[in-house]
Amino acid sequence: MGDAAFEAAFVTAPAPVNPGLGPLYNHTSCVGCHLRDGRGLPLLGQGPTSQALVRVSLPTGTPEVPGGAVAVPGLGTQLQDHAIFGVEPEVRVMLEFVEQEGRYGDGLAYSLRRPRLTLVHARGARAGQPLAAEILTSLRVAPPMVGRGLLEAVPAAALEALEDPHDADGDGLAGRLNTPWDVARHQAAAGRFGHKGNTPGLRQQVAAAYANDMGVSSPMFPDADGRSELDDATVDAVTLYSATLGVPARGPSSPAAERGEALFAQLGCAGCHVPQLQTGEHPVAALAHQEIWPYSDLLLHDLGDELADGRPDFAASGRHWRTAPLWGVGLAQTVTPGAGFLHDGRARTLAEAILWHGGEAERAREAFRLAPRVDREALLAFLGRL
Numbered sequence: 001m002g003d004a005a006f007e008a009a010f011v012t013a014p015a016p017v018n019p020g021l022g023p024l025y026n027h028t029s030c031v032g033c034h035l036r037d038g039r040g041l042p043l044l045g046q047g048p049t050s051q052a053l054v055r056v057s058l059p060t061g062t063p064e065v066p067g068g069a070v071a072v073p074g075l076g077t078q079l080q081d082h083a084i085f086g087v088e089p090e091v092r093v094m095l096e097f098v099e100q101e102g103r104y105g106d107g108l109a110y111s112l113r114r115p116r117l118t119l120v121h122a123r124g125a126r127a128g129q130p131l132a133a134e135i136l137t138s139l140r141v142a143p144p145m146v147g148r149g150l151l152e153a154v155p156a157a158a159l160e161a162l163e164d165p166h167d168a169d170g171d172g173l174a175g176r177l178n179t180p181w182d183v184a185r186h187q188a189a190a191g192r193f194g195h196k197g198n199t200p201g202l203r204q205q206v207a208a209a210y211a212n213d214m215g216v217s218s219p220m221f222p223d224a225d226g227r228s229e230l231d232d233a234t235v236d237a238v239t240l241y242s243a244t245l246g247v248p249a250r251g252p253s254s255p256a257a258e259r260g261e262a263l264f265a266q267l268g269c270a271g272c273h274v275p276q277l278q279t280g281e282h283p284v285a286a287l288a289h290q291e292i293w294p295y296s297d298l299l300l301h302d303l304g305d306e307l308a309d310g311r312p313d314f315a316a317s318g319r320h321w322r323t324a325p326l327w328g329v330g331l332a333q334t335v336t337p338g339a340g341f342l343h344d345g346r347a348r349t350l351a352e353a354i355l356w357h358g359g360e361a362e363r364a365r366e367a368f369r370l371a372p373r374v375d376r377e378a379l380l381a382f383l384g385r386l
């Protein structure tokens with residue numbers, strides 16, 4: 001039931017044909033952004049749907065929920081660039097990429113592409129005008145879906161044990177947990193999902209996706225009049241589906257990949273991309289008490305100015321991102337040809353993803369950039385196996 005609901009596309013016709021979509025939305029189905037349960041492409045503004053989305057907020061004011069982002073009057077905290085038939089979307093979004101050159105230590109040239117967003121009001125008195133400069137924006141692509149229930153099953157205490165927010169051990173890493181608002185429990189909780197760890201659990205992530213990405217209400221996020229277009233049973237089924245997608249087996253090893261695994265630790269990658277974690281209790285028995293290899297501490301790290309979105313999200317600053325789990329990363333472009341890496345999909349290859357690292361990861365990035373070509377290729381061979 002959850003699989004079917006994940007793939008079901010809502011129709012864009014007005015009521016009564018339309019069973020709930022919109023009126024504003026980004027896409028018409030979950031799978032439309034999480035392609036084949038993988039990641040989305042950095043595609044938005046063109047065609048009848050977008051596979052990425054833009055969050056917005058104001059730098060000061062009263063947040064929607066304690067500690068959260070401050071909604072922009074008339075726009076909320078997420079821009080919807082599509083609307084059902086007969087309704088104007090709230091914005092027009094244009095995404096371009098600007099190339100910037102760099103060089104490896106051995107002189108080999110590379111080029112990185114930086115996203116550039118143009119956001120224009122599409123309706124109301126300000127139609128045609130750009131969004132006010134004070135509005136903070138964050139472009140995000142859909143992360144892959146595999147292994148998410150296992151990540152949910154890691155006890156918060158295990159993640160807290162990995163935290164070192166003031167870098168007391170002096171290793172240059174200052175991982176911290178985000179503490180987003182848990183809507184069901186009415187309290188802050190350990191953040192695991194979203195590119196800034198801005199959502200505590202899968203059920204809230206699913207209900208919020210229905211509400212924000214598709215404009216479909218449910219009991220957790222009802223319409224203004226208190227009604228819901230979806231029932232709890234559907235949200236529960238999609239949550240179970242989202243929790244139980246298995247992680248692909250590793251690809252075959254090679255001498256280069258084995259050396260790459262050692263380099264992954266030597267260059268400092270494993271300090272954030274923690275190879276192994278242990279799950280605890282989980283209502284789904286298959287997820288409980290497992291040894292898992294996500295290559296993530298699920299903590300926030302400052303990745304520097306180049307990747308910064310400048311938009312705080314609960315305890316995450318404008319420079320913080322959740323360490324992306326690397327399991328399955330070697331198959332990302334097999335699952336979704338053309339898929340990119342990092343929160344906004346800007347990196348076209350795994351090497352580009354590493355070259356964008358800065359801040360706490362600058363030392364590891366420089367170790368990669370300055371390493372001999374055979375070592376760089378060995379590291380990439382290791383990532384390609386995951």
Ligand code: HEC
Pocket residue numbers: 006026027028029030031032033034040050051052053140141142143144145148192193194195196198202205206209210213214238242
């Ligand atoms: C418009 C594209 C889009 C649609 C539609 C969409 N998602 Fe997502 N999804 C995203 C983006 C972008 C993120 C990252 C959000 C963030 O950083 O806060 C995400 C995050 C997630 C995550 C957390 C993954 C992680 O590791 O952080 C899950 C689970 C998820 N979505 C499930 C769903 C489900 C279920 C649906 C349908 C009800 C859905 N999504 C619909 C774009 C989409």
Ligand code: HEC
Pocket residue numbers: 173195264267268269270271272273300301302303307321322323324325326329340341342343344350353354357360361364365368379383
């Ligand atoms: C200081 C912590 C830190 C260190 C050290 C670090 N990373 Fe990362 N890494 C991150 C974070 C945080 C992200 C997510 C960034 C984003 O979404 O923009 C990430 C993203 C990635 C991605 C993209 C994954 C995806 O699914 O899009 C790859 C690949 C990666 N890192 C590989 C490496 C390698 C290889 C090294 C060592 C050379 C390394 N990282 C060192 C924190 C770190």
